[in-house]
Amino acid sequence: MPVPFDDRGLAYGDGLFETVLVRDGRPSLWDYHLARLRRGCAALGIDAPDEAVLATLPAAAESGLSVLKVIVTRGSGGRGYQAPADPEPRLRWQLSAFEPRRERWQHGVAVRHCRLRLAEQPALAGIKHLNRLENVLARREWTSPDIAEGLLTSIGGHLIEATSMNVFWRRNGRWQTPCLERCGVAGTLRAALLERLGIDEVEFEPTALETVEGLCLGNSVQGLWPVTALESPSGEPLERWRISDDLRFFQQQAHALLGYPAGI
Incomplete structure (x- = not known):
């Protein structure tokens, strides 16, 4: 209609x-x-x-x-x-x-920082409203098929999300994800993982990604993608990670919620 x-x-x-x-x-x-x-x-x-x-x-x-x-x-x-x-x-x-990108489950993905900065509006934080122009503009920043996603930082300087996925990382032996009280979409897979696992919601500057032991992206449709490489907005290499056993376990927990295969 x-x-x-x-x-x-x-x-x-x-x-x-x-x-x-x-x-x-x-x-x-x-x-x-x-x-x-x-x-x-x-x-x-x-x-x-x-x-x-x-x-x-x-x-x-x-x-x-x-x-x-x-x-x-x-x-x-x-x-x-x-x-x-x-x-x-x-x-x-x-x-x-629908068919998920299974090769990204197994081999991981490369991502880059976006130049666009997300506005902070607590009245809209967390919800999936129809006005997604920030995400549209950010997604226009790259065309290379080798880049799977772009990381978005708020105008206040905090890492928030990817253009269509939530962000998780392991630091000092703990899984963490950005606090979304000022902006960003609170994904349903993120909500389920927060409920089931000991994940900390933190404010995190994007430069601190150099201190993390592993990074991944996830949503309730695609499942969880390990991140193996991070680039600057202009394509300069910044960080690389291997896919650790801890990250595989985290991926298995996410995929169990969606009915996706545990073994990759």
């Missing part, structure tokens, strides 16, 4: 989305996706969709792996930026066949 021209999600990014890995009609990390969607709706003041309706969507997938994308907007109406007094939220969804 087409989206009307006056839809506020189209006009202003006034809405939220979720991307869910679906295996044989069963969604992965579903409770975490619903919880983040509820948080996002509360933050934007949008009525959350009926969870009974949402629960029917993954079952429409064919056998094998799919990705369900759910978009919720405030709907139409209002005057300019002023929201309508009685909005009628709009729900749209799509299922697409």
Whole structure:
């Protein structure tokens, strides 16, 4: 069903989305996706969709792996930026066949720092709202297929995330991930790992990556990619890491949550 021209999600990014890995009609990390969607709706003041309706969507997938994308907007109406007094939220969804990048699980990836800096807006921190122009601009910074992702730093100087994945590293024997109280997307795989493993949420300057024992990226669709090489925004080599047994164990914990193979 087409989206009307006056839809506020189209006009202003006034809405939220979720991307869910679906295996044989069963969604992965579903409770975490619903919880983040509820948080996002509360933050934007949008009525959350009926969870009974949402629960029917993954079952429409064919056998094998799919990705369900759910978009919720405030709907139409209002005057300019002023929201309508009685909005009628709009729900749209799509299922697409999916195949993960298995070679990246096994061999790891190269990443680079991005020049773009993320704005800090605590009112939007953590939620997956539709206005992702910062990520779009950052992703335009490289075209080489040898670079899998770009690391994003906030305007305040803290490492936050990759353009479409969360960041994890091992330092002094502890797994850590960026604190996302000012900006960034709190991924559902990240949430599940925080709940199950002893991961510290910290403020971390990107230059401190030279002190870490291992680095990886993860999200609830692609799983977990080890990082083997880090470059500057201009492509100069900065750091290299081997894929340690500790990182493989961490990867296995992440993949168990998604139904991906434990042995790589």
